[in-house]
Amino acid sequence: MGSQEVLGQAARLASSGLLLQVLFRLITFVLNAFILRFLSKEIVGIVNVRLTLLYSTTIFLAREAFRRACLSGGAQRDWSQTFNLLWLTVPLGVFWSLLLGWVWLHLLEVPDPNVVPHYGTGVVVFGLSAVVELLGEPFWVLAQTQMFVKLKVIAESLSVILKSVLTAFLVLWLPHWGLYIFSLAQLFYTALLVLCYVTYFTKLLGSSESTKQQALPVSRMTDLLPSITRSGAFVNWKEAKLTWSFFKQSFLKQILTEGERYIMTFLNVLNFGDQGVYDIVNNLGSLVARLIFQPIEESFYIFFAKVLERGKDATLQKQEDVAVAAAVLESLLKLALLAGLTITIFGFAYSQLALDIYGGTMLSSGSGPVLLRSYCLYVLLLAINGVTECFTFAAMSKEEVDRYNFTMLALSSSFLVLSYLLTQWCGSVGFILANCFNMGIRITQSLCFIHRYYRKSPHRPLAGLYLSPALLGAFVLSGGITGVSEVFLCCEQGWLARLAHVAVGAFCLGMTFGTAFLTETKLIHFVRTQLRVSRLADKTS
Numbered sequence: 001m002g003s004q005e006v007l008g009q010a011a012r013l014a015s016s017g018l019l020l021q022v023l024f025r026l027i028t029f030v031l032n033a034f035i036l037r038f039l040s041k042e043i044v045g046i047v048n049v050r051l052t053l054l055y056s057t058t059i060f061l062a063r064e065a066f067r068r069a070c071l072s073g074g075a076q077r078d079w080s081q082t083f084n085l086l087w088l089t090v091p092l093g094v095f096w097s098l099l100l101g102w103v104w105l106h107l108l109e110v111p112d113p114n115v116v117p118h119y120g121t122g123v124v125v126f127g128l129s130a131v132v133e134l135l136g137e138p139f140w141v142l143a144q145t146q147m148f149v150k151l152k153v154i155a156e157s158l159s160v161i162l163k164s165v166l167t168a169f170l171v172l173w174l175p176h177w178g179l180y181i182f183s184l185a186q187l188f189y190t191a192l193l194v195l196c197y198v199t200y201f202t203k204l205l206g207s208s209e210s211t212k213q214q215a216l217p218v219s220r221m222t223d224l225l226p227s228i229t230r231s232g233a234f235v236n237w238k239e240a241k242l243t244w245s246f247f248k249q250s251f252l253k254q255i256l257t258e259g260e261r262y263i264m265t266f267l268n269v270l271n272f273g274d275q276g277v278y279d280i281v282n283n284l285g286s287l288v289a290r291l292i293f294q295p296i297e298e299s300f301y302i303f304f305a306k307v308l309e310r311g312k313d314a315t316l317q318k319q320e321d322v323a324v325a326a327a328v329l330e331s332l333l334k335l336a337l338l339a340g341l342t343i344t345i346f347g348f349a350y351s352q353l354a355l356d357i358y359g360g361t362m363l364s365s366g367s368g369p370v371l372l373r374s375y376c377l378y379v380l381l382l383a384i385n386g387v388t389e390c391f392t393f394a395a396m397s398k399e400e401v402d403r404y405n406f407t408m409l410a411l412s413s414s415f416l417v418l419s420y421l422l423t424q425w426c427g428s429v430g431f432i433l434a435n436c437f438n439m440g441i442r443i444t445q446s447l448c449f450i451h452r453y454y455r456k457s458p459h460r461p462l463a464g465l466y467l468s469p470a471l472l473g474a475f476v477l478s479g480g481i482t483g484v485s486e487v488f489l490c491c492e493q494g495w496l497a498r499l500a501h502v503a504v505g506a507f508c509l510g511m512t513f514g515t516a517f518l519t520e521t522k523l524i525h526f527v528r529t530q531l532r533v534s535r536l537a538d539k540t541s
Contacts, residue, residue, distance in 0.1 A: 019065050024157030025291050025509030031164035036280065036359050038171045043208075046116045047182045048283070051126045053261045054097075054104050055186065058130035060254045062093035063137055065247035068393065069239050070141050072305050078219040080227050081236040085243065086138045086224045088235075093134040097127035098376075108265060113271060118177035125183035136194035138224045139201055144302065146216065148200075155196035161187035255412045259419055259438070260431035269423045271303040278428045284358060285375030288343055289382050293336065297386040300332060304394035311397025314457045317527055323392045325391075326459035329450070331526035332387045333464030338516060338523075340380030341467075345512075346505060349482035353412030353498060355489050364491065367428060374432040381439040384465070388446035395453060404445070411441055474515040478508035 004525050036044070048163040066089050104123045111119055143151050163185045204221055218224060229233070255262065263276050307321045314322050351372035356364035396404065415438045422430025450462060482505050489501035517524060 013022055023140050024153075024161055025287065025418075028157075028160050028164050029287070031161070031168050031331075033358050035164070035168050035171055039173065040115070040482065041273035041276035041362070042115050043110065043178070044280060045272035045274070046111055046119065046122070046276075047179070048106070048279040049261050049264055049272075049275045051122050051179075051182070051186075052335055053258060054100055054123060055130050056258060057254060058093055058096045058100055058127060059133060060257075061096050061247075061251065062130070062134055063089045064254075065245075066137065067141060068246045069243040071144060071302060072242065072310060072394070078236060080223070081233060082141070082239065083138045083224055083234045083240055084226050089134045089137050090098065090131065093131045097130050101127040109268060116272070117176075118180050118183075122179035122183045125187055129187045132187065133190040133193060135216070136197045136314075137195035139194075141218070142201070142218070142224070143197065144298075147207070147302070151197070153199055154191055155200075158196065159189050159193040162192060213245055215535050223453045230352065242398055245398050248402075248405045248485040255416070256536035259412075260435065261429070262422070263419050267417045267420060269420065270428060274428060277363065277366070278370060278371065278431070280359060280363060281355070281371040281375065284354070285347075285379060287378055288339075288388075291382050292339065293386045296332065297390045300328065300387075301390040301394055304391050308395050310395065311400065313455055314459075322457060323459060326454060326457070326461045327526075328386070329461040330464035331523055333384065335519065335527070336387045337380075337465055337467065338520070340383035342473055342509070342512065343383075344376045344380045345479045346477065346482060346509060347379070348373050349486045350490075350505060351376065351499075352486070353501065359376045370429055371432065374429050374436075378432050378436050379440065381436055381443065385439050385443050385446070388443055388450065392449045396449070400449075403428055407445060411438060471512075471515050471519050474512045476513050481508050 066086055070086060101123050104384050105120060113119065140152070166188055167181060167185040170184070174181065177370060201224070202221055203215070205218070259310075260278075264278075270278065279416050304325060309317050350370040352364050355368045355372060362368075393401070415434055418437060419431055419434040422433050424430070426433070447462065454461060485501050485504040489497040489504070491498060
């Protein structure tokens with residue numbers, strides 16, 4: 001498969017999934033806003049910070065390294081060995097869930113049962129739900145490598161929506177159940193997610209006339225189960241070694257990604273109520289990152305991993321592939337920069353209004369608006385880091401990944417210390433400031449790698465981080481106008497003034513987008529081309 005075909009499939013995977021994700025996320029957003037009005041801050045803090053941290057830590061430590069290693073493999077491989085390696089995530093998940101569950105029950109502060117009932121049951125069920133989700137890992141990796149466009153989006157979004165519907169129903173009719181509600185909803189979510197993948201592949205493999213079925217490396221469902229391979233080796237040891245390298249890295253990355261929750265959980269720098277407010281703002285602020293940046297990062301990581309040869313100098317590879325990768329990276333960097341700047345500039349002026357609409361005065365008063373404004377700056381760094389790291393991790397050799405781990409170790413330590421110090425100084429905002437520092441260092445590391453990678457070639461993909469003076473001026477002008485609008489129109493002047501404030505923002509946003517359309521012609525051409533390729537692929541599939 002040529003680089004252009006792989007690029008078309010990656011673009012299709014990213015773009016066609018975005019509309020579905022936007023629709024599903026909006027439905028979930030409304031449901032969560034409804035649920036929020038029936039909960040205490042303490043319940044939110046325990047569920048969204050304490051129990052979700054248990055689930056995400058188990059999942060991350062058990063599968064992240066396996067995913068990256070198995071997605072990096074080429075088409076010519078023994079898939080039985082890959083599936084055997086992926087099934088090891090299940091016993092690993094059992095180990096982590098038991099170990100972490102014991103810590104959560106016996107070493108951490110237990111909430112008041114009168115305020116947050118059934119905490120012990122919550123810990124057990126959230127740990128169990130992580131193990132259930134790992135049962136679907138071979139199906140997920142197979143779907144990603146075959147670039148099945150809508151399966152991942154529909155499965156995950158449908159599971160999240162039905163989980164929110166179940167939660168809303170139970171909160172409304174059985175509020176005295178406490179954590180039973182969220183435990184049942186979490187287990188339902190993971191079981192449904194796995195069931196979606198299993199059902200899809202069962203149906204696909206049962207249809208011998210399907211073109212998708214004929215392209216699969218398996219012919220029946222039993223091929224995805226653990227088995228003894230023809231070569232006698234249970235796993236591909238090259239993939240296993242790469243998995244170990246990524247595991248060391250993923251352990252550190254998890255600390256960096258969830259560092260503030262670990263500090264809140266283990267050091268008790270915030271009470272459960274403040275943890276709840278911080279997590280709500282954090283989830284609201286990261287909505288666009290999860291909605292847009294994450295699908296793009298995942299899709300184009302696969303593209304870079306397939307087009308480039310890991311650990312090989314750019315001058316020694318097929319130059320057509322290197323050129324395509326450079327052009328794509330430049331456009332992705334430009335797109336991430338524009339999206340991040342838009343969120344940062346307009347987020348400052350509309351944070352308080354967004355929180356007031358979403359959660360009422362519980363969020364829009366106090367530290368909520370300052371938290372969300374700070375997070376808007378963090379989203380800009382998240383956008384750039386997602387693109388730079390998806391290229392870096394796809395192109396690094398195993399040795400370079402190992403060296404990067406040492407840098408991540410030092411960064412993890414400094415991040416945790418800085419988070420603790422900043423929260424003592426400026427409260428929950430300190431977590432976001434520490435995350436910005438951490439993300440800035442990671443971006444610098446990736447930019448240095450990309451510069452070295454293309455140093456001896458004529459390609460300069462880092463030019464994507466430069467904007468035209470006219471567009472920069474449009475951003476500055478929009479920030480000034482919307483900032484003045486917030487002072488005079490938001491948020492105590494009534495709904496008519498709020499609508500006027502929104503109208504001012506819409507005008508400035510249109511002016512900024514118009515300027516981008518006129519000045520960033522190369523990016524516009526790239527986006528149009530990939531959307532056209534995606535539509536053609538949809539028609540022929």
